[in-house]
Amino acid sequence: MSGADWLSYSLQDFVMFGPQVFLRLFVRINQDLWPWQVLAVVAAIGIPVLLFRQGRNARCFAVGLMVVAWVASGYGFLVGYFGPINWPAAWFGWAFVAQGGLLATAMLFGGVHGGALSSGRFVAPWLIVVCGLPWLAVAESGQWQALALFGIAPGTTAAAGALIVAVITGPWRWLYLPLLVLWSLFSAAMFWVLQTSWLLVTPVATLLLVGAGFWLSPRPARSLD
Amino acid sequence: MAGWFSRRQFLINAGLAGLALKSPSLFANTSGTPSLSPIMRQIPGANESIPAIGMGTWITFNVGGDEQLVAQRTRVLKTFFDLGGTVVDGSPMYGTAADVIGEALDSLDAHDRIFAATKIWTGDESETRQEAARSGRRWGLDQFDLLQVHNLLGWQGHLETLKQMKANGEVRYIGITTSHGRRHREFAQIMEREPLDFVQLTYNVLDREVENRLLPLAQERGIGVIVNRPFQGGSLFRRFQSEPLPGWAGEAGISNWAEFFLKFIISHPAVTCAIPATSKVEHMKENMGALYGALPDADQRQRMADYVRSL
Numbered sequence A: 001m002s003g004a005d006w007l008s009y010s011l012q013d014f015v016m017f018g019p020q021v022f023l024r025l026f027v028r029i030n031q032d033l034w035p036w037q038v039l040a041v042v043a044a045i046g047i048p049v050l051l052f053r054q055g056r057n058a059r060c061f062a063v064g065l066m067v068v069a070w071v072a073s074g075y076g077f078l079v080g081y082f083g084p085i086n087w088p089a090a091w092f093g094w095a096f097v098a099q100g101g102l103l104a105t106a107m108l109f110g111g112v113h114g115g116a117l118s119s120g121r122f123v124a125p126w127l128i129v130v131c132g133l134p135w136l137a138v139a140e141s142g143q144w145q146a147l148a149l150f151g152i153a154p155g156t157t158a159a160a161g162a163l164i165v166a167v168i169t170g171p172w173r174w175l176y177l178p179l180l181v182l183w184s185l186f187s188a189a190m191f192w193v194l195q196t197s198w199l200l201v202t203p204v205a206t207l208l209l210v211g212a213g214f215w216l217s218p219r220p221a222r223s224l225d
Numbered sequence B: 001m002a003g004w005f006s007r008r009q010f011l012i013n014a015g016l017a018g019l020a021l022k023s024p025s026l027f028a029n030t031s032g033t034p035s036l037s038p039i040m041r042q043i044p045g046a047n048e049s050i051p052a053i054g055m056g057t058w059i060t061f062n063v064g065g066d067e068q069l070v071a072q073r074t075r076v077l078k079t080f081f082d083l084g085g086t087v088v089d090g091s092p093m094y095g096t097a098a099d100v101i102g103e104a105l106d107s108l109d110a111h112d113r114i115f116a117a118t119k120i121w122t123g124d125e126s127e128t129r130q131e132a133a134r135s136g137r138r139w140g141l142d143q144f145d146l147l148q149v150h151n152l153l154g155w156q157g158h159l160e161t162l163k164q165m166k167a168n169g170e171v172r173y174i175g176i177t178t179s180h181g182r183r184h185r186e187f188a189q190i191m192e193r194e195p196l197d198f199v200q201l202t203y204n205v206l207d208r209e210v211e212n213r214l215l216p217l218a219q220e221r222g223i224g225v226i227v228n229r230p231f232q233g234g235s236l237f238r239r240f241q242s243e244p245l246p247g248w249a250g251e252a253g254i255s256n257w258a259e260f261f262l263k264f265i266i267s268h269p270a271v272t273c274a275i276p277a278t279s280k281v282e283h284m285k286e287n288m289g290a291l292y293g294a295l296p297d298a299d300q301r302q303r304m305a306d307y308v309r310s311l
């Protein structure tokens, strides 16, 4: 294809589904999972509680829950529900699974530090993310069943996952970063084309939270080992 | 599609009668007498006519495994058939649209009411037959009426195979597609050289470049023309729907903007069929209104283009 041909394409040409179909994905996955999303809510609240408990095990458990959230939202929502109507979503789904694997590996090989975090500065944005962002899909669709929960919906999971940068050390962080940025850009472009303006808040928040994660991270970082 | 006409005609008339009761003006031609016959166009070089309004499926039918939306799109397709439509256009590029059409055809038991057109969309030029077969399984059809090379992707290899498939009776018509005004020069060269039954291209009241070369060439070469993006992907409605129709629209057989846009297209003598896409039953009814009544003449077409430009 020539350069002129590529120029004749707009962002619109790459989004092959409508907003109604996209928003129904949240409703459908919630209906199909009911009542198991209670576990996702417990994990969302449990992670900050565990992160601020003393000891390596609690922090590992918290990070382990984040690993599960990456894998579950990637494989469940992106591969299982979104992928069939949008191929790049399935690729992102596998990238979410890999991100979970990366975080697990970091945890096993000293990439998660045990240093103290400022609880207020971490917990406030975390709670805003896991309690606030899920409602954007509700606002957009007008259906409360569209709640985009942490550990199920990829946007909320990625936004919360961005804050986890605060407990990752050294080079592991840089490996963890690309998916957060790529996913945010991809989803922002998609919401722009779909004109679902409420949903645009999530990728913007994710990018800001990456910065927050770096800022919250204690220096010099102390490894868990 | 042999042997289906009487059943189909009965179903069409039943659908039309319902719609005509609701909106009698839709089916009145310029002389005021009700007209229940759809506007049909002969496929050049073939002893067959198809309705001048078909249906596209890009975006609108890609609803995945959402049973609620599949049922709703099935109602859209049913409305299309009931109002006299037959030509449905798809592509393996359109996500789950092919599966949704297949499910809808199954639940409507309508495999014999469709003129099924899909595309070959793969860079592997040896995959033509396999891809057609895969699409056939998804649509629930033994064979397609029309196979088109999507956006000229790998067209040399695919077209050779499609010609053989047509000769073997594996497909009835073959063609190529483009859209958004892309690669028109190469498109024209293929039209000049190859024995095509159909071309598919973008044409609407704002995008009229094809009037200069491709439409006259299609007429000259006896190639049917299927028009995609008749509403410019919906943007014509966003731009003009809040404006009033011109006072003389009724004389040109037009009672709403959908008919304005579609009748402008199908009144071009080179055009065989326009394939608007919609996800809504109400929009389908509006669009199918363009399949009935009077069509604008050449003067009125000019006034339509001028009117839209003036807005």
Ligand SMILES: NC(=O)c1ccc[n+]([C@@H]2O[C@H](COP(=O)([O-])OP(=O)(O)OC[C@H]3O[C@@H](n4cnc5c(N)ncnc54)[C@H](OP(=O)(O)O)[C@@H]3O)[C@@H](O)[C@H]2O)c1
Residues within 6 Å of the ligand: B055, B056, B057, B058, B059, B060, B089, B090, B150, B151, B177, B178, B179, B200, B227, B228, B229, B230, B231, B232, B233, B234, B235, B237, B258, B275, B276, B277, B278, B279, B280, B282, B283, B284, B286, B287
């Ligand atoms: N290269 C290719 O081969 C190629 C390229 C482009 C398109 N195509 C084919 O051509 C078909 C048509 O093109 P398209 O789908 O891109 O665009 P289109 O038919 O010009 O426009 C579709 C849009 O118009 C809206 N619409 C339809 N009827 C309406 C009405 N009565 N009132 C208000 N809005 C209405 C639909 O929204 P609602 O759902 O809300 O009604 C939809 O968003 C495609 O579906 C595809 O099959 C082929």
